Amino acid sequence: AQSVAQPEDQVNVAEGNPLTVKCTYSVSGNPYLFWYVQYPNRGLQFLLKYITGDNLVKGSYGFEAEFNKSQTSFHLKKPSALVSDSALYFCAVRDDTGGFKTIFGAGTRLFVKA
Amino acid sequence: EAGVAQSPRYKIIEKRQSVAFWCNPISGHATLYWYQQILGQGPKLLIQFQNNGVVDDSQLPKDRFSAERLKGVDSTLKIQPAKLEDSAVYLCASSQTRDVLTQYFGPGTRLTVL
Numbered sequence: 001a002q003s004v005a006q007p008e009d010q011v012n013v014a015e016g017n018p019l020t021v022k023c024t025y026s027v028s029g030n031p032y033l034f035w036y037v038q039y040p041n042r043g044l045q046f047l048l049k050y051i052t053g054d055n056l057v058k059g060s061y062g063f064e065a066e067f068n069k070s071q072t073s074f075h076l077k078k079p080s081a082l083v084s085d086s087a088l089y090f091c092a093v094r095d096d097t098g099g100f101k102t103i104f105g106a107g108t109r110l111f112v113k114a
Numbered sequence: 115e116a117g118v119a120q121s122p123r124y125k126i127i128e129k130r131q132s133v134a135f136w137c138n139p140i141s142g143h144a145t146l147y148w149y150q151q152i153l154g155q156g157p158k159l160l161i162q163f164q165n166n167g168v169v170d171d172s173q174l175p176k177d178r179f180s181a182e183r184l185k186g187v188d189s190t191l192k193i194q195p196a197k198l199e200d201s202a203v204y205l206c207a208s209s210q211t212r213d214v215l216t217q218y219f220g221p222g223t224r225l226t227v228l
Contacts, residue, residue, distance in 0.1 A: 107154075
């Protein structure tokens with residue numbers, strides 16, 4: 001069965017510092033991995049995805065994520081955090097064995113302090 | 115390009131009442147999803163449509179929840195009768211055939227059951 005874990009409920013970082021939001025996953029086959037961001041009173045917004053190929057995936061707003069197969073991780077990163085990055089971030093996974101369901105993590109709240 | 119539209123944005127009902135939510139996906143998107151997002155949790159897939167056919171409804175509580183997408187465009191999700199534990203945000207998302215993995219979310223409907 002598919003599962004995804006976001007071990008941190010909240011991440012605090014100072015503006016201008018690098019940020020990392022952690023995600024680990026478990027799937028039967030090969031994973032499709034995603035990051036979404038949710039601002040207050042709004043739906044989720046797609047940031048980036050990993051399907052195959054280069055382990056470093058670049059996405060919207062300067063975010064990137066690194067796929068690590070041996071550690072079954074897909075951590076979200078940004079070299080320099082902005083106050084406007086403060087939001088709720090969700091990691092999600094879907095496998096390539098024919099299942100259609102995308103499983104979302106519980107979310108990590110990112111707080112960037114000015 | 116218009117995004118995914120949902121209505122109403124907020125709904126408050128008494129337990130045992132019925133409620134319906136409406137979703138209009140992005141034009142041309144064949145796949146439509148309904149998710150339930152309980153406070154503090156990630157979205158959980160309730161039902162997925164491909165055009166007007168159901169692809170996955172394994173997590174839909176069929177004794178009280180129903181959904182339809184009659185003409186393969188907009189969709190309605192109904193709860194009858196509602197329970198206290200149905201209080202959540204109901205998110206609709208859609209994706210296009212040539213990039214089915216990327217989902218575009220609507221703003222959601224926040225349901226409070228008293």
